[in-house]
Amino acid sequence: MERVDCVVIGAGVVGLAVARALALAGREVLILESEGAIGTATSARNSEVIHAGIYYPKGSLKARLCVSGRVALYDFCQRFGVAHRRCGKLIVATDDGQTDGLEQIRQHARANGVEDLRLLDGAQLHALEPALHAVAALLSPSTGIIDSHGLMLALQGDAERHGAVLALRAPVTGLACEDPGFVIEVGGEAPMRLHATTLVNCAGHGAPLLAAGMRGLAPQHVPRAWYAKGSYFSLSARTPFTHLIYPLPEPGGLGTHLTLDLAGRARFGPDVEWVDGLDYSLDPARAERFHAAIRRYWPGLPDHALQPAYTGIRPKISGPGEANADFRIDGPATHGIPGLVNLFGIESPGLTSSLAIGDHVCALLELTEPLTA
Structure with a gap:
């Protein structure tokens, strides 16, 4: 041996x-x-x-390791030439009933040591992202993207x-x-x-x-192991956005958000689908649900502009209806x-x-x- x-x-x-x-x-x-x-x-x-560390419970390993890991990761990328961009993220409220949720997120982020979130009103948002439909948003300037x-x-x-x-x-x-x-x-x-x-x-x-x-x-x-599949769809047209766009969080995930790759192409997802194992198939029909979720913050999404991209499966240890x-x-x-x-x-x-x-x-x-x- x-x-x-x-x-x-x-x-x-x-x-x-x-x-x-x-x-x-x-x-x-x-x-x-x-x-x-x-x-x-x-x-x-x-x-x-590259996440800022906004959402996770105060004192949790997710919060602590994300905040310290983000700082270390940006430094590592600079030192070792890993492609990345600190593009920033907008967490959006699409109606007045969601604005309280933004303030709760900001306070929660501060408790985790994330001090750089900025609250933007509708006019500031329109100047930043004219195609975005929202009444307010939190800007997270330390959120970024990376070549994994x-x-x-x-x-x-x-x-x-x-x-x-x-x-x-x-x-x-x-x-x-x-x-x-x-x-x-x-x-x-x-x-x-x-x-x-x-x-x-x-x-x-x-x-x-x-x-x-x-x-x-x-x-x-x-x-116990649980499997939460997330489907992603790419945008066939050119994206009008320069920031990542996130709705308010939903049970099991962070909502159907818009992310960018390093070439500037947009993709949407992931959603949440509980599955029994590692099934990476993608059902194109799920695009219909994506259209409805995306149009809450981007009404100008063209018809039939979403193309199936890929799926991922979160390796969870909490199941449906349970706290993350x-x-x-x-x-x-x-x-x-x-x-x-x-x-x-x-x-x-x-x-x-x-x-x-x-x-x-x-x-x-x-x-x-x-x-x-």
Whole structure:
């Protein structure tokens, strides 16, 4: 049996950020990825938005890691040449009955340490975005967009520069806790057994399933996995907007919002559809619901202008009708197993938070100072 120091399961944006943080801390790191490329699931099927940290409950991991992660991510993009743009976001009230909601969001954001939101009235909005229909909005200037694949390549490159090794097509088929360390069964074309001192489960959608099959981990430390599909549609015409446009949040997500890619093309979504597994099919008929939601803030949306783009599935640990769960990053203090960290429910703002998540994992493993509120 081959012995390794740290094994990170999963090469999405969070797994790569965790592996990089461990490598920077001087650890020998092996990344196991079941697919033939990095970041093929949640990391490749999202809005590519750098979030400010506005909505999440005060003191939650989502709030804390998003705010610190956003600062770290902009710095990382500058240092490593990752394409991004701080384009800003407008959270819009389309009628007078929604304006109180904007003020609640602003107060909530302040509690999270987001101090730069500005309240705009209808005239200011019209000057900024003439095509937008809204009576008021919050401008979030620190919201941006990013090339998610470019980010993952930069994280992988820096992790490898510090000694990390990536193994593709290396699915984990079994896990067991030993005293000390872990035995990891790896399938694929060259099956092997590994013994690791440290194990970090960053498997995204598959993290609860892997943890549930881990011998030596008590069942009460494994949450149920839920899957919330989000469909995206692209705009066939040229967009009149230069900012991201978000309605007020809705249960399960942030509403049918307009985001931009780095080429300036617009896309809409995601909506929320609870599904039983990883079904990435897209029903073109869902565009009808999108039209109605979009026209509340953009009445000028042309007929038949939405084209099916792609879907993503949020790796949730809370189900329909339940409050959105916080990130679960369970270290030894939670489950009592030295060297083990399980990451569950790392949905949005996971990309924005990725660098801070890497630091937090190191803190749980007592490799750095713990994160404080």
